[in-house]
Amino acid sequence: MDSTDVIATDVLIVGGGPSGLATAIHLAGSLKKRGLDKRIILIEKGSSIGSHTLSGAVIDPKIFKTFLPDVDIEDIPFDSEVTVDQTLFLTEAGEKVLPFHPPYMNNIGNYSTSISKLCQYLAEIAQSRGVEIYTGFAVEDVIYKEGKVAGIKTKDTGVDHHGNKMKNYQEGTVVEAAITILAEGTRGSVTKKVIDALHLDSGCNEQIYSLGVKELWSVPEGNIEAGTVYHTMGYPLQSGSEFGGGFIYGLKDNKVALGLVVGLDYRDPSFDVHAAMQVWKQHPFVSKILEGGSIEEFGAKTLPEGGYYAMPRFYDDNLMIVGDSAGFLTTARLKGIHLAIESGMLAANAAIKALVKGDTSEESLSHYRKLFEESNAYEELYRARNFRQSFSKGMVLGGLQFATQLVTGGAGLLGRLKTEKDSETLLPLDSRAFTPFKERFAGKLEFDKKLTFDKVTDVYYSKANHDEEQPCHLVLNNPENYQRVNIEKYGCPEAAFCPAEVYELHIDKEGNKALRIHAENCVHCKTCDIKSPGAGITWNVPYGGDGPDYTQM
Numbered sequence: 001m002d003s004t005d006v007i008a009t010d011v012l013i014v015g016g017g018p019s020g021l022a023t024a025i026h027l028a029g030s031l032k033k034r035g036l037d038k039r040i041i042l043i044e045k046g047s048s049i050g051s052h053t054l055s056g057a058v059i060d061p062k063i064f065k066t067f068l069p070d071v072d073i074e075d076i077p078f079d080s081e082v083t084v085d086q087t088l089f090l091t092e093a094g095e096k097v098l099p100f101h102p103p104y105m106n107n108i109g110n111y112s113t114s115i116s117k118l119c120q121y122l123a124e125i126a127q128s129r130g131v132e133i134y135t136g137f138a139v140e141d142v143i144y145k146e147g148k149v150a151g152i153k154t155k156d157t158g159v160d161h162h163g164n165k166m167k168n169y170q171e172g173t174v175v176e177a178a179i180t181i182l183a184e185g186t187r188g189s190v191t192k193k194v195i196d197a198l199h200l201d202s203g204c205n206e207q208i209y210s211l212g213v214k215e216l217w218s219v220p221e222g223n224i225e226a227g228t229v230y231h232t233m234g235y236p237l238q239s240g241s242e243f244g245g246g247f248i249y250g251l252k253d254n255k256v257a258l259g260l261v262v263g264l265d266y267r268d269p270s271f272d273v274h275a276a277m278q279v280w281k282q283h284p285f286v287s288k289i290l291e292g293g294s295i296e297e298f299g300a301k302t303l304p305e306g307g308y309y310a311m312p313r314f315y316d317d318n319l320m321i322v323g324d325s326a327g328f329l330t331t332a333r334l335k336g337i338h339l340a341i342e343s344g345m346l347a348a349n350a351a352i353k354a355l356v357k358g359d360t361s362e363e364s365l366s367h368y369r370k371l372f373e374e375s376n377a378y379e380e381l382y383r384a385r386n387f388r389q390s391f392s393k394g395m396v397l398g399g400l401q402f403a404t405q406l407v408t409g410g411a412g413l414l415g416r417l418k419t420e421k422d423s424e425t426l427l428p429l430d431s432r433a434f435t436p437f438k439e440r441f442a443g444k445l446e447f448d449k450k451l452t453f454d455k456v457t458d459v460y461y462s463k464a465n466h467d468e469e470q471p472c473h474l475v476l477n478n479p480e481n482y483q484r485v486n487i488e489k490y491g492c493p494e495a496a497f498c499p500a501e502v503y504e505l506h507i508d509k510e511g512n513k514a515l516r517i518h519a520e521n522c523v524h525c526k527t528c529d530i531k532s533p534g535a536g537i538t539w540n541v542p543y544g545g546d547g548p549d550y551t552q553m
């Protein structure tokens with residue numbers, strides 16, 4: 001893209017994950033059928049499509065019949081059809097296969113896949129339909145005209161870490177669009193600003209998140225069959241205060257995708273999801289599957305878990321929001337890809353109607369909401385509308401509440417349940433309400449770099465990279481407050497929760513404590529933007545092309 005001119009397009013999509021690509025494909029296909037010639041541009045911050053997407057992933061494939069009706073399911077780069085599907089409860093040394101799946105967790109007939117590969121495939125289809133895809137460009141903000149979204153601006157480059165323009169300075173590109181569609185995925189950095197500016201979340205529950213830490217392994221033949229799906233509950237998480245569990249998906253060519261997903265509403269400021277995953281891998285059930293194998297890729301990402309009541313208004317004048325950015329994810333199923341695709345299709349249908357009428361006003365694009373209310377996505381999300389909130393007070397109480405929701409169509413006995421912001425759930429470090437993480441897992445936090453890895457070693461397997469000559473993309477919203485609250489009161493929870501060792505609590509000889517930020521390690525999971533207490537941290541988009549370089553996630 002040329003940085004000097006203003007580019008004009010009919011539709012601009014920010015983000016090349018499943019939601020953005022589905023929007024582009026469906027829109028381009030439908031416009032072509034109607035003989036309409038409209039320009040569609042998609043911008044992705046990863047150096048290539050799929051390099052910043054990370055998922056489990058087991059996909060519910062039904063949506064593909066309507067999304068790609070002319071494509072044979074065999075031609076989609078899924079890995080394996082799920083034929084073995086078990087949920088296990090782990091204790092520290094043992095496991096028990098549950099005689100039934102928790103509701104919504106049946107996966108027989110679904111397909112495992114690498115979302116990176118799936119997105120590459122979808123990008124080829126989009127391009128074959130005339131969509132212009134630009135990778136390696138980071139969208140920093142939307143532009144407004146008369147208070148209405150009118151397009152985007154990409155990030156200026158060639159700026160040193162003090163913010164001074166260097167010789168190679170290039171101003172970001174402005175792209176003006178009749179319709180801008182935000183498909184940034186979880187905790188979108190532009191989406192967050194737009195939601196705030198336009199008050200799109202007024203009346204909504206707080207969006208809450210979990211963090212998923214994932215590794216891809218190659219293991220000896222026979223350790224696990226392709227098409228096998230295990231989900232684990234219990235160890236190493238505490239049922240009263242930590243929501244989440246593990247996933248292990250057997251893939252073709254003796255590969256295994258595995259990870260631990262933990263709700264960010266936990267209370268112990270020393271809790272560390274990455275380290276908890278390393279502890280989980282030492283459990284005999286998991287370590288047996290990995291025995292003799294080796295790691296190939298590592299990554300981490302958050303998931304929006306708030307569900308239906310946390311979804312913002314996902315349309316405004318000239319604007320729509322799709323996929324994870326709008327909260328299209330069913331936590332009870334650990335699934336969002338099919339909803340990301342469906343939301344993209346619904347937004348595309350609303351966009352076509354608006355473009356044909358020449359009316360991209362809020363009222364016109366509210367058609368997206370109407371289509372949503374008539375969709376399968378709505379039915380799925382509405383039925384599970386109180387699911388995640390039930391578990392914020394522990395698994396036992398949550399299980400009981402969930403049981404009542406199942407027989408009342410999702411309402412439960414208490415009606416709409418609220419959520420607390422993830423950044424406000426931590427207890428002070430000196431609270432006696434929990435055993436600190438390092439004590440809980442004493443003896444299990446020495447990582448051997450064969451089965452278990454420290455964060456820096458794992459980051460190596462994410463291939464994360466950032467240009468060092470740029471302003472730090474991680475900004476303390478109030479440094480003074482950070483020292484007093486985050487360091488003194490909570491003991492620097494960022495050093496614990498960041499899965500990539502970006503944050504380090506440095507203590508000098510005199511005992512003075514200070515935060516050091518190793519921004520180059522960042523894998524763009526967005527946890528710090530969500531979980532940091534006090535005044536918090538803002539995750540700004542770094543230069544386009546920076547970040548992880550996933551190929552099989």
Ligand SMILES: Cc1cc2nc3c(=O)[nH]c(=O)nc-3n(C[C@H](O)[C@H](O)[C@H](O)COP(=O)(O)OP(=O)(O)OC[C@H]3O[C@@H](n4cnc5c(N)ncnc54)[C@H](O)[C@@H]3O)c2cc1C
Pocket residue numbers: 014015016017018019020043044045046050052053054055056057058059060115137138139140183184185186188189190211212213214259261300301302303322323324325328329334335336337338340541
């Ligand atoms: C650990 C884990 C396991 C999961 N397991 C499953 C599963 O088994 N099944 C399932 O269905 N779902 C699963 N999900 C959820 C699923 O991956 C998401 O719901 C889905 O990827 C959402 O698609 P999306 O297009 O909205 O966002 P994403 O896939 O996150 O794509 C967003 C894209 O936008 C780009 N982007 C973001 N900001 C900008 C910007 N400012 N400028 C330019 N580009 C930008 C990103 O780089 C990225 O490529 C899992 C998620 C995680 C984290």
Ligand code: SF4
Pocket residue numbers: 474497498499500501502503521522523524525526527528529539
């Ligand atoms: S710095 Fe923030 S976004 Fe980057 S890896 Fe750490 S927690 Fe995730």
